[in-house]
Every structure is written in C-alpha cells, then in structure tokens.
Amino acid sequence: MNTQLRGVSLPARVAASTEEVGFDELALAARNHGMPLEALRYDLTPPGLHYTLIHYDIPQPDIRNWRLSVTGRVKEPATFSLDELRTMPSRTVRVTMECAGNGRALLRPRPVSQPWLVEAVGTAEWTGVPLRAVLAECGIGHDVIEAVFTGADHGVERGVEQDYRRGLALDEARREEVLLAYQMNGAPLPPQHGYPLRLIVPGWYGMAQVKWLREIELVNSPFTGFQNTVAYRARRRPDEPGEPVTRIAVRALINPPGMPDFMSRTRIVRPGPLRLAGRAWSGRAPVTRVDVSTDGCRTWAEADLDIATGHVWAWREWIFDWEATPGDHVLAARATDADGNTQPVHQAWNRGGFANNLVHRVHVACLP
C-alpha cells in the first residue's frame, strides 16, 4: 500500500449493528444507480435505467487515437482501432447483468461499500466481436492460462492506486458468447457503460464485464491483481483468502404491485384480484421454476414462467395471480435453476456482501 494514500483510502469494513448508512455510502448511491423495479416490465432495460457501478470516474477517451492493445503471450501483439473491430464479424447477445454486491445493504451486519438494496440489475443486448476471434487473430501462446483485461478508469481503492483490471480464465474467455462489445441495444455504448468498448462475459457478475477496455494481456500465471485477489472475494473473516466471486447466483425480483408511498416506498393496493409479475435469472443454468409466497415465506406456490425465448443469458418473466385482501402482506419470490440452485430465505453472509441472493420481499398494505 502507498502509505501516503492511507489517510484518504481506508480498509474494507463492516458497519456496527446500530450504524445507519454513512455519507461515504450515500456518495456512491448518489452517483451509481439501480434499476427502478417497475422497469422489470421491460424485456430490455432502457440504457438510462440499467444499473451502473463505476469504481472510479467515467473516463473520457480520445476516440481518434483510441486503440485496443492485445499483449503478453500472443504470437503477434496487435492493436485494433474501433473501425477495425467494427468490420470483424459481430454477434449480439441478450444478457442480464447484476452487480456482485446487489442486496448488500440489506445484510446484517452491513458491509460498507456501494449500498445496494435489490435494484442492481438490468438486461441489454450487447453487440460486438467475439473475444475468441480477436485472440485467434493474435495467436494464443501455448502456456496461456488467463486473459487480463484493463479498463481506462483509474483511481484508488483501499490504498492501492490502479486502473480497473480483472483476470479471467482462458476457458471462460474463449466461450463463444464472450464479446468485446461496442453497442448496447443497437446504439454506441453510453459513457457510463464503457464507451467505446467493454468486455461482456454472459452469466458473470458485473465486475467481470470490464468497461472502457484498453488492453488485453495473455498471461501464463494466475493474475494476482487487486480486483481478483483483494476485492470480489467472499470472506467471512478479513484474514482469509476467500472464494472468488464468479457467476450470478439464481434470483427472482418482484415488479412491485399497486402504487408507492413516496417516502417509505411501501406498496399500496386495493382489495381484489391482482396479477403479480417479475423476472428471474441465473448465471449458472436456466431458470426452471419460480415460487411465490404471499404470507411472508410461510407457504409457497408455483408461478407461471413465460415460454423460453432462446435468450439463455437473459431473465425470464413470471406471473402469479393473487387475491389481495385488506391488511398488511409480505410478498416474496424465489427462483430455482436447472442445476437445482435456489434462493435462501435467511441471509447467507460474507464481509463484502457478494452474491447475496436472499429472496426478495415486498411489503404491501392493502386498503379496506
């Protein structure tokens, strides 16, 4: 650690049990934003509603001189202009992306970081060049085990000055649906989503989807940089190495019914039949089932899933018909995927608040 940075860049910590949200957390919440849950109505999230999490500042690329560099253990190191990438065969993939810290601020005790409730998600169609095509053009060295992706965003985190940088195993990097994306929903990437180029790794949490990509280095030893070995590890104690955060855990969200109270965001409905709806996804296997509870997780009933759309990396819609009766209710939804993964009703916990897929609960007041 740079000792001069210690005073302004503190170690990770967990909030005390009585501690409400701090101004450091609020400063992150004011910049980054989730997807308002009523946007669960859209198959594709409009770009300004898709969640964003920016570690440092949004970079300002000099687009005329911009190049992607491919370096390290390649047969022919190369650079690519945006036009060169655009002339290569492209592919479009619909992807549900979620922040690894989604749900963090609901944990007890609360890990202190970006204070997500449950909105850190969005679905978009990303268009770009398959990464494997670019790597094949450069020639992958025989001993390569990982690709290291460097973004242009630059800042300090826990005392370490850095460009945002992540390593990814070569087997993952060579999956056919992994893209170097230059379009989001058919338009150039917005600044906050990585303009001009970002990595898309369908099924993984957002930390893998390196934005403002400027370099890919192929390496023959495991990458030990900050974002892989310090951040984005599930740890229960600060001194253990922890497990790497990788693919998105199965989750369902409820499009909140009725209308909100402005301040409490409590949902208010009137008695009678009500169609509940939402979306469910998993980065590990297709979602095969969603169950809904209207009595605070005491009993569950199966929801109807929409027909599979063929977009295997995107969320599925579900619906559930409910008869609202006067009084207070707690709705909940719980998804299960084809590998048998399902969501916990009681929180699992780690110090970073990562991959927390606790069932989504929505408090509803039904008027008389």
Added chain:
Amino acid sequence: MNTQLRGVSLPARVAASTEEVGFDELALAARNHGMPLEALRYDLTPPGLHYTLIHYDIPQPDIRNWRLSVTGRVKEPATFSLDELRTMPSRTVRVTMECAGNGRALLRPRPVSQPWLVEAVGTAEWTGVPLRAVLAECGIGHDVIEAVFTGADHGVERGVEQDYRRGLALDEARREEVLLAYQMNGAPLPPQHGYPLRLIVPGWYGMAQVKWLREIELVNSPFTGFQNTVAYRARRRPDEPGEPVTRIAVRALINPPGMPDFMSRTRIVRPGPLRLAGRAWSGRAPVTRVDVSTDGCRTWAEADLDIATGHVWAWREWIFDWEATPGDHVLAARATDADGNTQPVHQAWNRGGFANNLVHRVHVACLP
C-alpha cells in the same frame, strides 16, 4: 388525509442531529440518481447521466390510445395525439435542470427526503411544441390565471393519494420558451424523463417540469394542490405556509480534479499545475461571474467564463488554473448572476431542503 394511509405514509420530518441516512432515504437514492460530477465535462448530459427524480413509479403509457387533454376555462376543450403535436411547429431549447432538493442531505439538520448531495442536475436539449401555441389553439378564457399540469404518475405522499400535479401562473406558462417536449437530445423521451410528453419550463426547478403529462387544465383561481401548497414550499416551521419554490438559484459545481478513492470519494492529485473546471447556472439571470477558492473559502479569485453560447437557459463552463501543493486542500466555487444573486458560504436552511445553493466544496489530497 386518508386515515387508512396514515400507517404507511408519514408526515414530513427533519432528522435528529445524530441520525445517519435511513433506509427510506436510501431506497430513494437507489432508484433516483444524480449526475456523476465528471459529467460536468459535457455540454449536453447524456440521458442516462442526467439526474432523475421520480415521485412515484415510472408510468407505462398505452401509446396507441395516448392523448393530451386541454380542459377547463378554454374556448374549445381539445385532445391532441402525439402525431398531432409532432406536426405543429417545434422548437428546441437547451436547458439546465436541477432538482429543488439538490444539496438537501448536506444540510444540518437534514430534511428527510430524497437525500441529494450536489449531483441533482443535468443539461439537455428539449424539443417540442411551444405551450403557448397549444393554448392559443384552444383559446384561453379571459379570467384564466393558472394552468394546472397533470402527469400520469400516481402514488401516495404524506397520506394523500394523487397524480403528480402542478399549477403554474399563466404568465409563466405563456413564455415563448415553455415547451410540451417529446424529444430529449434529439431522441424520444426516455421512460424516466417523461415519455411520451413532458412540460419544460426553462429556469425553474425540476418540480415544475411535469413528466408523463396527460392533462392541462386552465383555471381562474389559484391551484391549491399538494405539490404547490404542501410540498415545494420553503418553510422554517412546519405550521407556516412558506414561500413557493420557483426558479433555480445561482450555483456553480466543480468537476472534481485528479482521481477518486473508491469509497471516500476524496480526490487525489499530484503536485503541479492543474486546470480546474466546472459549470455554473442560474434560473433567474445569466451567470456573470464565478469565483474559486483553493483555501476553504478564506480567499477567492475570479475564474474564466467561456464565451456566452446564446443558450441562455443552460449552464456556462468556467476554468481556473491552480498550482497544487502537497497536503490537504478544500476547493470551492461560487457563482454570481446578472441580478447580483450569489451563493452563500454558510447554509441557509428550510425544512424541505429546497433551493439550497451553498457553495460547492471539494476535498483534495495532494500527494508529496
């Protein structure tokens, strides 16, 4: 007040002196978002970076059956389809828009509402039909004093179920630059910015710019609805009527220099010459001067304003050259407009946290 709503919809309040940010405030911060301050670099804020404040839910219009109704004291009540509005002569206006609650969470004591720091701003080009043309087509009754604008967003606020609705004096409504806007930066309005139609009242805080507009009613008595007489009033005591919140108070923001620490958002720079930059605006008169302090508001020096662009409702850029020296610094910027309005160095306070234009301070750590 609907007594059945009392339990879920509480009166306005001010936080206790020791009270950190609550989960109700955080729920608003996770949905709504400010403009990351590095976006002060753009003349026009990309839509997904422009601030948004949505009182209830983003409505989902049935666009085929959508109509704008003009009712009340008009000679001929009328409805307009979106196509009909699009065929009328249009006008484009560049507007800096700011939330009336910008800066609220920095006040002591803190009004409990959307907990903005300073990012609740953005600048866009809005295209639409001048409101006066639509009103002229319907014929304004001789005794009309206000126009009342109703949006499609529906919810509960302090116990009152309502559509979002605001009254505006006829003199303001007939200003030539007041628009019924259907485009933002040349594209259809994004859902969160009022699709398909919103009111644009250049110079006023965001609460006047009614989104998802569905009805305009001309009236011959002052509108006494919730958003004009209960909310959006500057009060020091809860029982006084207070002053209506109207035009945007003069303000400058600083594009934070150097790089951030992820968690504290403290800015870190290296010693040497540094060009500071930012934007300044006022809804009352053109900005004529920006002063910068690099010693925590003890001394001030005048910044360079860019040449006036002719966009009189939009912000102006300013620059200021600074020599950073090792140690901690507090930068500040203070704008003044042609009417002699300037920003306070010490907070003015009201219970809603409205129109708070305290000077913007940025803490900078300069490395050795």
